[in-house]
Amino acid sequence: MNAEVAIPIITTYRWVPPFARGLVREVRARWAFEEVGMAYRVDLIDLPYAKSEAHRRFQPFGQIPTYSDGAVEIFESGAIVLHIARQAPGLLPDDAAGQARAIQWVIAALNSIEPFVMDLAVVDVFEADAAWSPARRPTVEQKLRSRLADLSAALGERPYLDDAFSAGDLMMASVLRGVPHSAILADYPNLAAYRARCEARPAFRKALADHLATFDDAGEAPAVA
Ligand SMILES: N[C@@H](CCC(=O)N[C@@H](CS)C(=O)NCC(=O)O)C(=O)O
Numbered sequence: 001m002n003a004e005v006a007i008p009i010i011t012t013y014r015w016v017p018p019f020a021r022g023l024v025r026e027v028r029a030r031w032a033f034e035e036v037g038m039a040y041r042v043d044l045i046d047l048p049y050a051k052s053e054a055h056r057r058f059q060p061f062g063q064i065p066t067y068s069d070g071a072v073e074i075f076e077s078g079a080i081v082l083h084i085a086r087q088a089p090g091l092l093p094d095d096a097a098g099q100a101r102a103i104q105w106v107i108a109a110l111n112s113i114e115p116f117v118m119d120l121a122v123v124d125v126f127e128a129d130a131a132w133s134p135a136r137r138p139t140v141e142q143k144l145r146s147r148l149a150d151l152s153a154a155l156g157e158r159p160y161l162d163d164a165f166s167a168g169d170l171m172m173a174s175v176l177r178g179v180p181h182s183a184i185l186a187d188y189p190n191l192a193a194y195r196a197r198c199e200a201r202p203a204f205r206k207a208l209a210d211h212l213a214t215f216d217d218a219g220e221a222p223a224v225a
Contacts, residue, residue: 007039008069010080011055012211014044015218019125025077026065027211028174032081034203035170036088044214046222077174078110081167091167098162105161105168109175113151116144117178124181145184152188159197173198 012026026042033040049055051062058066059075067073067080074080082103085091092099119140123133151172155161160169176195179185185192198204 004071006070007041008033008067008084009041009043010068011043011045011050011059011064011066012214013050013064014046015215015222017221021212021215022208023178024064024211025174027207028077028171029065029067029080029084030207030211031170031174031204032084032091032167034206035201036084036090038084038088042210042214078106078171081171082106085167091165091170093162093164093166098166101162102166102168105166106171109168109171113147113172114175114178116140116147117175120144120181121178141184144179145187148179148184148188148191152191155190155194157190159194165198165201169194169198173204 010026010029012024016024030040030042045055045064050059050064055066056062058068058073061075063075065077065080066075067083072083074083081091085102092102120137123130123137123140127133160166161172162168173195176185176191177199182192185195199208
């Protein structure tokens with residue numbers, strides 16, 4: 001590692017509502033660090049700070065996570081996971097073709113699956129009270145199921161999306177964790193088993209435990225000025 005590169009720091013929220021705990025996107029970065037055995041630090045911020053000019057210099061959309069190691073400052077959980085994966089063995093195959101396929105699955109998770117997962121979260125959680133949510137839900141669920149069926153067919157009976165666990169699986173399993181409706185994922189038994197297989201990895205268990213420990217003394221939502 002370059003001598004000027006410090007221990008990486010990622011940002012996440014000091015407090016999130018209970019329903020979101022375990023699902024915050026910095027868990028993806030924590031998981032990647034644990035898989036490759038890299039030390040890291042966490043900077044806990046509040047939502048108002050995330051929307052400040054100071055934070056937007058690193059994350060233009062006022063979100064978390066961000067990553068900084070003194071030499072590289074980036075946002076987007078996919079970019080962060082891939083950057084970590086490039087620094088130490090464990091998340092990317094050695095060969096160029098295998099690396100390209102792993103990157104492909106990271107982007108597929110974020111671009112071809114996550115939008116449909118988020119659409120369901122919108123109607124079920126974020127905007128559940130909106131008048132249009134019940135009417136829209138069947139279409140949203142059908143579209144998600146269509147993507148899950150395609151992913152299920154692509155995975156088949158293999159343990160992972162490619163020859164061995166990679167950053168692509170880390171991201172796909174992370175995205176599938178956003179389908180809290182076990183009844184839906186249970187209809188795709190190989191995907192349910194795949195998510196459980198990825199979640200059983202010691203690196204994920206450690207990442208999740210460290211993430212959840214953040215909220216041990218979190219208490220109520222912080223007051224917003
Ligand atoms: N595409 C971004 C999404 C980041 C994102 O949605 N972060 C959430 C927390 S998991 C956030 O900061 N939400 C607050 C907001 O959007 O105002 C990524 O993958 O990093």
